Amino acid sequence: MNLTLRVWRQKGPQDKGGFVDYPAKDVSPDSSFLEMLDRVNEELESRGEEPIAFDHDCREGICGMCSMMINGYPHGLEKGTTACQLHMRHFSDGQTITIEPWRVKPFPIVRDLITDRTAFDRIIQAGGYVSVNTGSAPEANMIPISKEIADAAFDVAACIGCGACAASCPNGSAMLFVSAKVTHLNGLPQGEPELLERTRRMVEQMDAEGFGNCSNHRECEVACPKEIQMRNISKMNRDFIRSSVLSRVFGTNGKS
């Protein structure tokens, strides 16, 4: 099939960007969306023109590196799918496809479709872990965890940190991402001792990065390629309120 791509091109963070149209000819319906972009890029390169820069790596839907708005939707319209796992059979001949970077203030554009998502790393650094040094762990089966709790932890731990939640949110809120890590760790006995401080610090870092608040638009839940659910945000809010009240009463770690 033959398509027209309307792609956001922008040289650097300070440069002015704009849409440029490119034809994508003889696209095989079996190729992936990124393979279609590869071909357009190879044509540009063989003419000595600079290719469209986009982030991608594993191409198996798990590393979370690919990140682009396809016709206005993060990773495109297919449910539970990253851009790299999206195949061209979902598009039709003659279609125009608009491709843009994530547009969220805390993710500045680096070049073309590439954004800087280190804000997410900094949020994890603020408490998205269990403080256990190498070597100090108890024997693994000393901590029995019911299958339901372990499965629920897995469901949220499956987050790939791509940023689609924030990109889809009218408020630019990253609460689905933050709550996925908070509920993963807060829900397990290993994460319980640091629950209050973790929640408070991660939420504070999220605010400091400039992400917006959740006002229940639910766009993130639809956009999430790992189908992480919004109820995690409520759980995080509950832990956050507990943490802020207790820290006001008892000091920073929320404990007397």
Next chain:
Amino acid sequence: MKLDAKIPSGPIAEKWDTHRFQMKLVNPANKRKHTVIVVGTGLAGASASASMAELGYHVLSFCYQDSPRRAHSIAAQGGINAAKNYQNDGDSIYRLFYDTVKGGDYRAREANVYRLAQVSVNIIDQCVAQGVPFARDYGGLLANRSFGGTQVSRTFYARGQTGQQLLLGAYQALARQIDAGGVKHYSRMEMLDLIVIDGYARGIVTRNMVTGEIRSWVADAVILATGGYSNVYYLSTNAMGCNVTAAWRAHRRGAGFANPCFTQIHPTCIPVAGEEQSKLTLMSESLRNDGRIWVPKKKDDTRPASQIPESDRDYYLERRYPAFGNLVPRDVASRAAKERCDAGYGVGATKYGVYLDFADAINRLGRPAIEDRYGNLFEMYEKITAENPYETPMRIYPAPHYTMGGLWVDYNLMTTIPGLHAIGEANFSDHGANRLGASALMQGLADGYFILPYTIGNFLATTKLAPVSEDHPECKKIEAEAKERIQKLLSAKGKRTVDDFHRQLGRLIWNEVGMSRKREGLEKTIREIPAMREEFWANVTVPGSGDHLNQSLEKAGRVADFFEFAEVMARDALQREESCGGHFREEHQTEEGEAKRDDENMSYAAVWEFQGVGNEPTLHKEPLEFEYCKPTQRSYK
């Protein structure tokens, strides 16, 4: 080049304990005075950085992705082995050790493998404490499954995303140390060269992939945790960015490269669909527990699978290997698939595919049971191929997946350059000629959490290093060389794209140094590569400049190194006059077409020393002794 493996003396079960006691310690107050560079943030790199920072070392960490959490360990599906014996089915450290040495076709170093099996149990403890959500039974204890044809259930898993969960655990431990100030981490930073001063690895030269800045970093030791080189084949299950550059640049500076021809071709991947294909996708090996592999009995049978009656199907693995059937090891399964397809029995549009059929398992166990076990994999398959594996058999074909070869390291994980260490897939030591399923995650984390943090202390405590800074003339010289290389790539202004060259190289290596190799083809490859390499440097097109984000330039640098590396890979395959593990030489097979190992003459690790591009490298040999696992011919009949 002197190869001293530094294997501690004494009985195998006591070597690591003895060594840990004999190693010198760094005074806790002095640890923060030592800077260590770690390149790569996969399982090995992230766990090493975090653990060393916890000990008090000052760690500089680098990755080429936009975040350390993207490293390709994240894509590992199946699981991680550990000798916990939770299932009470006869597993032990000794059995895991034995299985790994035997599975590696007796080309691994016994002492290293034993230690790997020993620390495997600590890894599970560590990961569970970090909050890794492993699968559990209803009683709340950890679940295990059998994997890759082993007779015991020792594989821990988190659905089909074990690598992701383990990597996030290590990434979070790293994040904690970044927060605590012990690790300075730099993303989108690619290592272009190694700095060797007075015979010691003292730093690296990097390119900032956003600004293009080339600069040096100095330290007291350098750790490469930079993964494998499967992308030399162009199409592989590795991430698009995986490359050999860091390891190859270290090799050029004097690090021996061991067994580059030992590559693993994974039997269950989705077949190539067309010319545009950029990478291959693995379907977990666990599928072979319930799927049956077959091809039509008639050549060029074009009927759809559903219309081929039972009597016209050839379940060739069950036929050839009645004892193990569909669960034969990876190398055996891959070669058998190639044999059938080469003979004209393959399925699918390209005829390079075989069926993996779940119909029997669905009839026996019911669809819900299959959904529970493989639901996410079936979904992924359907996304890619638009075929529903509950209704029509999957089509699979082998694909390059893992590389057992890598930088030669001694028992302390140090390369032949003092101070330069290699961990995880980047080194060569533990898997011999063939890696068993669920052992890569185990080795990456063993090296990073439990081995390197000890051995690095011994190196630092026993070595006197002169202080150096980034202004050292050697740093400036190597920076200039890196800049010159980039300039050369940019100024070729030729007609062919980097990918076009990469595809050409990949095709040649896949055909001649892939699943089956022969003298003639290897000699042809060694002859053809230099001309291809020259053509690359003369006729490649790399648009843009070096001082901004330039993905064509990044790829060009990596492919340039693959062009040099591929030659030594072919040379290694040529000198290895035997068939073992993933390395199958057509000249060395039994009458039934099975691999024939030559223990008398080939029981060594082949270690190559660089002698300049285009010059024949020097071969050194580390003899392998098997005191505990006596070599036997592997038989799965």
